[in-house]
Amino acid sequence: MTQAARITPPRALLLLVAGFVVWSSAFVWLYGGLSVGCAFGWDRITLAGTSALRLGLLLIWLVHVAALGWLLAYSRAVRQAGRSPPFVTTAATALTVVALIATVWTGLAIPATTLCI
Amino acid sequence: MRRSPAGFRPVVVAAAAAGLAGCDGPLSTLDPAGPAAATIAGLWWAMMSGGIVLLTIVMALLAWAFLRPGAGRTTSPRVWLAGGGLVLPAVVLTPLLLAGLWAGERLLARPGVPGIVRVDVTARQWQWDFVYPDATPAVSTNVLHIPVGRPVDVHVTSADVIHSFWVPRLAGKIDAIPGHVTVVRLAADRPGVFHGVCAEFCGTAHAHMGFTVEAHAADAYEDRLRRLGRNTR
Incomplete structure (x- = not known):
């Protein structure tokens, strides 16, 4: 039996908020990372053809996008396992998709906009 | 023809005057006197235009629902939800986001500009x-x-x-x-x-x-x- 198939109904409720918890984590880490990076001058260090700060922010963003991708696959597996209420698992999957789109959207400006002055 | 309740017109005029009074005067962001303020005012007008477009579409749909009851019944709720909740805001808000980012970049105090x-x-x-x-x-x-x-x-x-x-x-x-x-x-x-x-x-x-x-x-x-x-x- 897979881990997703063993998930119990109360735990399935956590999946409803999990996507946007990851989104908010991405937002806080990007916001905080930008401020700390500018304060320490990480934008003036060049790494792989770009600034270390931009690279770090892109990494934070990609880690969160990957986490949401995994969460989406997990939510779908829980829904297909059929042991939790269909409404909860369908809503959880839909909310995770929306959180994934929002996280991708939030990070699209990272490669293009000015980081520090 | 039905007449409006007494006092309705003065109230509307007073409310409009109070609102529009903020458009002029020594602290008006809508009366820019320099390039940075003009960029901000331009963004405000873009957002105002986007807001008018959204409001007009929503009000037109509302009027349609009142004047032709049941006319939208042939369209599935999923289309209404996705169209009104995702597509419509995305089509209006995406250009506004891009305009906001563009304006933000223009306002930055970049070093190296001559004559600072x-x-x-x-x-x-x-x-x-x-x-x-x-x-x-x-x-x-x-x-x-x-x-x-x-x-x-x-x-x-x-x-x-x-x-x-x-x-x-x-x-x-x-x-x-x-x-x-x-x-x-x-x-x-x-x-x-x-x-x-x-x-x-x-x-x-x-x-x-x-x-x-x-x-x-x-x-x-x-x-x-x-x-x-x-x-x-």
Whole structure:
């Protein structure tokens, strides 16, 4: 039996908020990372053809996008396992998709906009 | 024909007048006198236009629902939810986001621009002290002197609590934070007197913590700084 198939109904409720918890984590880490990076001058260090700060922010963003991708696959597996209420698992999957789109959207400006002055 | 209730028209006129009164006057962001303020005003108009487009579409759909009851029944709820909840805002908000990012990039005080004038500002309860490093030791209080047509980088800090430096007709606002220096670039494209305020509540006399910006032609500006320097000594 897979881990997703063993998930119990109360735990399935956590999946409803999990996507946007990851989104908010991405937002806080990007916001905080930008401020700390500018304060320490990480934008003036060049790494792989770009600034270390931009690279770090892109990494934070990609880690969160990957986490949401995994969460989406997990939510779908829980829904297909059929042991939790269909409404909860369908809503959880839909909310995770929306959180994934929002996280991708939030990070699209990272490669293009000015980081520090 | 049904008549409106007595007093309805005066109330509408008074409400419209009160709202529109904010569009003019010495602190109007919609009456820009420099490039930075013009960029912000342009963004405001873009957002206003986007808001009108959204409101018009929503009101048209609402009127359609009232005038032709059941007309939208053939369309599935999923289409209404996705169309009205995702597609419609995305189509309107995406250009506004791009316009906002573009405006934000234009407003940044990038170094290396020729002809920049520097002014150091210290906010304190309840006044603004201006120092002109290019013309040491010129200082002024509650009146900022700038040259017309040149970018002015205002380096802002605070001696006590958090304040905010704002000249609505010349640029956006910037916080004055104790122990930290923030920079806002402003410019005036015509001579004149422009009003500024503290835009962050800073105590009992916050509302009276105003100042003025006097934009002078090049010669008059140099002359003004020389006189300020003599007064300072």
